[in-house]
Amino acid sequence: MSVVKIRDNIYAVGVQDPEVRIFHGYQVPFGATYNCYLVIDEKITLIDNVKGIFTEQYMKNIEEIVPIEKIDILIQNHIEPDHSGSFPELLRRNPNLEVYCTNGAKNGIKAYYGLDNFNCHVVKNGESLCTGKYTYHFLPAPMVHWPDSMLTYLAEEKILFSNDAFGQHVCTGETYDDEMSRDRLMERVIDYYGNIVLPFGAQVQKLLAQAQALEIEMICPSHGVILRSYISDVVQGYERWSKNECDQDKVVIVYDSMWGSTQEMADCIKEEFEAQGKTVHMHSLAKEHYSQVMGDLVEAKHIFVGASTLNNNMMPTVAAFMTYMKGLKPKNRIGMAFGSYGWSGEATGQVNDIFESLGWETLPVRKQAYRG
Numbered sequence: 076m077s078v079v080k081i082r083d084n085i086y087a088v089g090v091q092d093p094e095v096r097i098f099h100g101y102q103v104p105f106g107a108t109y110n111c112y113l114v115i116d117e118k119i120t121l122i123d124n125v126k127g128i129f130t131e132q133y134m135k136n137i138e139e140i141v142p143i144e145k146i147d148i149l150i151q152n153h154i155e156p157d158h159s160g161s162f163p164e165l166l167r168r169n170p171n172l173e174v175y176c177t178n179g180a181k182n183g184i185k186a187y188y189g190l191d192n193f194n195c196h197v198v199k200n201g202e203s204l205c206t207g208k209y210t211y212h213f214l215p216a217p218m219v220h221w222p223d224s225m226l227t228y229l230a231e232e233k234i235l236f237s238n239d240a241f242g243q244h245v246c247t248g249e250t251y252d253d254e255m256s257r258d259r260l261m262e263r264v265i266d267y268y269g270n271i272v273l274p275f276g277a278q279v280q281k282l283l284a285q286a287q288a289l290e291i292e293m294i295c296p297s298h299g300v301i302l303r304s305y306i307s308d309v310v311q312g313y314e315r316w317s318k319n320e321c322d323q324d325k326v327v328i329v330y331d332s333m334w335g336s337t338q339e340m341a342d343c344i345k346e347e348f349e350a351q352g353k354t355v356h357m358h359s360l361a362k363e364h365y366s367q368v369m370g371d372l373v374e375a376k377h378i379f380v381g382a383s384t385l386n387n388n389m390m391p392t393v394a395a396f397m398t399y400m401k402g403l404k405p406k407n408r409i410g411m412a413f414g415s416y417g418w419s420g421e422a423t424g425q426v427n428d429i430f431e432s433l434g435w436e437t438l439p440v441r442k443q444a445y446r447g
């Protein structure tokens with residue numbers, strides 16, 4: 076998406092990052108976008124910023140519609156660097172800008188960029204802003220997914236500018252959700268949810284309760300495509316996932332193997348559970364990035380992790396996955412550790428300890444000496 080008119084007076088002016096492949100530890104094989112929106116009214120309003128390296132492109136995009144100096148208001152929904160990197164240059168070129176953001180965002184701007192001498196209006200939950208014919212309602216949503224996060228609803232157009240919520244990491248040329256298949260969209264949405272939003276289920280539920288009161292025709296996130304045809308599918312997904320409602324019949328098997336013996340165990344477990352009629356998603360960490368597991372993990376009840384023991388530890392690939400998954404805090408799962416070893420066999424116990432630290436039910440560990 077470069078500049079796209081999405082409604083009369085409303086433009087998508089963000090930038091594309093098709094080459095990015097790792098996004099803070101999360102593999103994004105289809106790139107990413109940093110979406111921002113420009114709304115023309117009596118007071119001209121810009122919503123969000125972009126990653127710093129794209130600042131010049133962003134300024135050019137905006138100036139296809141209006142000179143930077145003519146913007147009256149910036150709504151800064153979130154200040155993680157992918158949405159705030161261009162903020163200092165925007166402010167340098169337009170020092171009179173009125174900035175609407177949460178207190179957390181104001182503090183972040185000072186901490187990151189050393190900027191505190193600007194016209195900042197800290198918003199409160201339920202507060203509104205009139206810019207002429209348009210009214211914006213601010214919906215602070217702490218921990219969806221950062222403390223400063225906020226969404227903004229444009230009432231007259233029934234548009235929710237959702238920032239990170241409801242986003243997807245995909246940069247393959249589409250502007251709207253219905254330019255790709257529903258299945259493709261949902262695959263990108265759940266992958267993003269599993270890697271970004273998963274730890275914050277309780278906060279997502281609060282946000283959904285607030286959003287229920289809104290009439291929404293379009294969700295404009297800060298990443299990926301704009302939602303207009305599949306809003307209910309995505310929102311219903313968020314409702315299920317935020318409650319950690321898992322599918323008893325879905326199994327994820329994740330493993331790495333030194334000499335093939337742990338892989339054989341993984342294959343046997345797969346056959347065993349498929350024979351019970353369950354859908355099994357296998358992930359070899361020797362071939363896949365650990366973050367690629369998370370999309371399947373969002374709905375799976377059973378998570379089985381296989382690790383050979385290497386120098387008294389789990390394989391480093393498995394350790395990376397377990398560290399990452401532990402941080403994302405999936406709840407209400409059943410875990411099983413399995414693995415082969417040559418002479419000690421600590422890995423399965425280490426995996427099992429992490430399952431227990433997450434409060435999961437565990438199945439008995441399956442551990443065996445190498446079988447050639």
Ligand code: FEO
Pocket residue numbers: 153155156157158220221239297298
């Ligand atoms: Fe897209 Fe929280 O940054």
